[in-house]
Amino acid sequence: MEGIFGIFFPSACPICAKPSDDFTTSPICEMCWSNMKRLPTNVCGICSKPLEIEGITRCGDCYAERPYYSTIRTYAQFTGVMKEAIHLFKFSGMRRLARPLAELFKQIELPEADLIIPVPMTKKRLIQRGFNQSLLLANALSDFTKIPLSYDTLVKVKETPHQSMLSGTERIKSIRNAFKSAISLKGKRIALVDDVMTTGATLNEGARALMKADALNVYGIVAARAVLE
Ligand SMILES: [Zn+2]
Ligand SMILES: [Zn+2]
Secondary structure, X not given: OHHHHHHXXXXXXXXXXXXXXXXXXXXXXXXXXXXXXXXXXXXXXXXXXXXXXXXXXXXXXXXXXXXXXOEEEEEEEOOHHHXXXXXXXXXXOOHHHHHHHHHHHHHOOOOOOOEEEEOOOOHHHHHHHOOOHHHHHHHHHHHHHOOOEOOOOEEEOOOOXXXXXXXXXXXXXXXXXXXXXXXXXXXXXXXXXXXXXXXXXXXXXXXXXXXHOOOOEEEEEEEEEOOOO
């Protein structure tokens, strides 16, 4: 019991083990929090992948096939403290990290949106985990941007294997047709929220479903983005 209690009410920072009395980034201490690795400044204007060459605005992938989302906004790389924070949030059930993680969105420039929509889970997966981490982030984002949140517009209609177990092409195949919009989104600008972007297959498929429902445009907003070193 003590162990479980310790997970939810730790007195020490779960990353560096020093006392963490900071309420804005709690339970992670402010020092660790400030060590998140940001994305380089030169990234693809669409998928936010770091670009090797100066003077170009789009990566080869987005030139070859334009994604359904118009752009991705993200705070940090999915590595180090950010990776640990997301794992604690998602897999250890540390839900109170939703707010400090969403607060990071205040530090990035966000396009205008009419509606905030989280990447949904199937009911089965939701029961297994007990919460949808993307919904918690989207809810906190909605709180401070005052943009309305809709948690039941985008629906996941197909169970998919854990994306982390799959290769890039397998992800695209498995997630295909996994989402559906329950209503028409005619003329609406949508902010689609997820915790992590790895290959972008999930966000792209979510955006495809929203665009199919006549959204004007969709941009993705994620706390972290995986970057191949
Ligand atoms: Zn720390
Ligand atoms: Zn790109």
